[in-house]
Amino acid sequence: MKKEEILSNLQNAVVLANFEDALSWTECGLKEGIPPFELITEGLSKGMIIVGQKYEDGDYYVTDMILSSGAMNEALTILLPYLKKNKRKYLGKVVLGSVADDIHDIGKNIVATMLIGAGFDVYDLGVNVSKEEFVNKAIEVQADIVGASAFMSSTYLHQPDVKKALDEAGLTPQVKYIIGGGAVYRQWAREIGADGYADDALEAVNLCKALMSAREV
Amino acid sequence: MEDTLSCAHAVGMGCLLGNINIIAESEERDRKKEIMLVADRIKIIACQVMEKEILSIDNRKFDATFIQYKYHDHPEQLHDRIQEEIAHSCDYQCIILGFGLCGGAIDGIQAINCPVIIPRIDDCIPLLLGSREKYEQEKKIESGTYFLNHGWIEYGNDALKDFHKWREMYGEQKANWLIKEFYKPYTRVAFINSGFDDKERYLSYAKKLSDFLNIKLDVISGHLGFIRQLLNLECNNSDYIILEPGQKAERSMFRPNDCL
Numbered sequence: 001m002k003k004e005e006i007l008s009n010l011q012n013a014v015v016l017a018n019f020e021d022a023l024s025w026t027e028c029g030l031k032e033g034i035p036p037f038e039l040i041t042e043g044l045s046k047g048m049i050i051v052g053q054k055y056e057d058g059d060y061y062v063t064d065m066i067l068s069s070g071a072m073n074e075a076l077t078i079l080l081p082y083l084k085k086n087k088r089k090y091l092g093k094v095v096l097g098s099v100a101d102d103i104h105d106i107g108k109n110i111v112a113t114m115l116i117g118a119g120f121d122v123y124d125l126g127v128n129v130s131k132e133e134f135v136n137k138a139i140e141v142q143a144d145i146v147g148a149s150a151f152m153s154s155t156y157l158h159q160p161d162v163k164k165a166l167d168e169a170g171l172t173p174q175v176k177y178i179i180g181g182g183a184v185y186r187q188w189a190r191e192i193g194a195d196g197y198a199d200d201a202l203e204a205v206n207l208c209k210a211l212m213s214a215r216e217v
Numbered sequence: 218m219e220d221t222l223s224c225a226h227a228v229g230m231g232c233l234l235g236n237i238n239i240i241a242e243s244e245e246r247d248r249k250k251e252i253m254l255v256a257d258r259i260k261i262i263a264c265q266v267m268e269k270e271i272l273s274i275d276n277r278k279f280d281a282t283f284i285q286y287k288y289h290d291h292p293e294q295l296h297d298r299i300q301e302e303i304a305h306s307c308d309y310q311c312i313i314l315g316f317g318l319c320g321g322a323i324d325g326i327q328a329i330n331c332p333v334i335i336p337r338i339d340d341c342i343p344l345l346l347g348s349r350e351k352y353e354q355e356k357k358i359e360s361g362t363y364f365l366n367h368g369w370i371e372y373g374n375d376a377l378k379d380f381h382k383w384r385e386m387y388g389e390q391k392a393n394w395l396i397k398e399f400y401k402p403y404t405r406v407a408f409i410n411s412g413f414d415d416k417e418r419y420l421s422y423a424k425k426l427s428d429f430l431n432i433k434l435d436v437i438s439g440h441l442g443f444i445r446q447l448l449n450l451e452c453n454n455s456d457y458i459i460l461e462p463g464q465k466a467e468r469s470m471f472r473p474n475d476c477l
Binding site for chain 1: 318383394398
């Protein structure tokens with residue numbers, strides 16, 4: 001089967017949130033010798049971009065996005081080990097997490113998936129992440145960007161703590177700090193001195209790309 | 218000499234600042250008192266889920282409008298609906314909102330002809346539990362608590378309703394997957410019992426929900442104290458926000474005073 005056909009089917013599997021097809025077309029692509037990274041960027045990720053656009057246009061609900069992200073993640077479980085084995089140049093290293101006391105992660109997980117799809121090396125610390133864990137991971141992996149998510153109005157107040165911890169560890173301004181989440185808003189990001197704010201996963205990817213490009217200039 | 222002068226200056230400044238704080242607090246108390254004296258006609262605009270609780274309080278005469286819970290699904294729609302009700306309430310002397318920040322819906326809400334009082338809370342659970350402190354206590358007991366009261370069961374969303382909806386939209390397999398994704402943070406259902414009739418029916422539903430999610434069920438007592446204080450404008454100053462005519466609510470007003 002032609003490469004273009006496999007990649008197109010993989011895109012569709014994500015757009016239609018067909019978990020089984022996402023897995024089987026991934027395996028098919030690997031068998032046909034398509035590089036794993038290409039399956040991610042030209043297949044899965046392109047599917048998620050279409051999904052993101054459908055959501056922006058109001059054609060998809062948030063549940064559709066989450067399902068599509070789930071289908072992409074199924075495929076990534078097969079592909080990510082290949083990426084770890086073969087050294088490759090990533091666009092940047094991103095440490096992500098939901099802040100302390102926050103146990104929500106759906107939005108953050110979609111961001112992580114799309115960042116991987118876009119070519120970033122992502123370290124997802126999960127939920128209820130302390131400021132110390134953010135800092136320690138950023139140091140360990142030599143992160144370029146740290147992203148802190150907060151879904152609740154009571155937990156977004158921890159986002160300045162992470163900024164302060166990064167500052168005190170001497171990581172900023174080299175390491176960029178971005179925030180997002182259901183409770184968060186643009187003005188808040190400005191108030192706490194974050195380097196950026198993203199309203200949704202697509203914006204998060206574009207923000208990270210922009211921050212990395214600015215670094216190269 | 219210089220040290221003495223700078224010390225005196227510091228003490229003077231401290232007294233001045235202290236006086237300013239006392240004056241500010243005193244002005245807030247006076248404003249509350251003023252509103253209470255003047256407000257003969259009070260309008261309550263509240264969420265449907267606490268209709269029973271609010272109507273059970275009979276301390277003073279007020280008119281109430283209860284907004285359907287469904288608007289919570291889209292905070293911008295909830296915002297517009299609340300603002301619409303405020304606009305329709307121009308002949309009242311005071312409006313009290315029975316909402317928290319509610320996903321940002323209250324952000325930008327504007328008082329028009331009269332003051333609008335808003336509880337300084339993120340969502341309505343503290344109102345049902347009786348205080349913000351009680352809410353923090355319950356969250357400390359179990360951070361993954363899914364609170365439920367009879368109003369939510371009647372009018373709101375929950376995992377059972379979501380499952381039925383998603384099963385229709387996507388089929389059983391995907392619906393199950395979505396339930397796991399959305400509800401995985403929760404480790405207990407806490408049914409808030411406000412002592413109304415038909416408790417057994419609602420408790421039975423709460424049990425069905427907890428069984429469905431395979432998490433435990435606790436029953437906790439609701440308390441009308443916070444709602445009663447709000448309706449009588451008896452809350453501590455830190456518990457609510459007063460919007461004067463023309464003033465808009467901002468998210469920053471809902472933050473604790475010592476934040477930033």
